[in-house]
Amino acid sequence: MKPFLTALAFAALAVPSLAAAASPAVKVTDAWCRAAPKGALAGGCYLTLTAGADDRLVAVETPAAGRAEIHTMSMDGGVMRMRKLADGVALAAGRPVALKPGAEHLMLIGPTIALAPGAKVALTLRFQSAQPITLSVPVRTASMPSMGGMSMEHH
Numbered sequence: 001m002k003p004f005l006t007a008l009a010f011a012a013l014a015v016p017s018l019a020a021a022a023s024p025a026v027k028v029t030d031a032w033c034r035a036a037p038k039g040a041l042a043g044g045c046y047l048t049l050t051a052g053a054d055d056r057l058v059a060v061e062t063p064a065a066g067r068a069e070i071h072t073m074s075m076d077g078g079v080m081r082m083r084k085l086a087d088g089v090a091l092a093a094g095r096p097v098a099l100k101p102g103a104e105h106l107m108l109i110g111p112t113i114a115l116a117p118g119a120k121v122a123l124t125l126r127f128q129s130a131q132p133i134t135l136s137v138p139v140r141t142a143s144m145p146s147m148g149g150m151s152m153e154h155h
């Protein structure tokens, strides 16, 4: 074990630029899924992504729903509409991208687990360049329901 670790440490020190160019990791923070009533047809998950290099979130997979999609939300004549982002979400190097209520989000279509507070949703995020990331995302209630186009976030 020790020689292996030493070799790894040496390699990391010796070729930092090469290691970074190969497949920089994407950092995930503030991941949560919104609690939904029993029998809900869909549920939203939110998180913040910070890519080490220009990249793109291209897909999300989960065993907790029929399928998962990357969605965006926008106002259309006073009505909030969601649509699937076929090309995913662009991630600029070092710039946090927040997927949040009222904007880009991950949508669980046909949840197969109860989206109750305290439950965990396994999500696998797939990127154009970076390695996939699998997360266990906690379910919680939103601080307030979203109302129309107004932002009702607590501070």
Ligand SMILES: [Cu+2]
Binding pocket: 044, 071, 072, 082, 083, 105, 106, 107
């Ligand atoms: Cu959606």
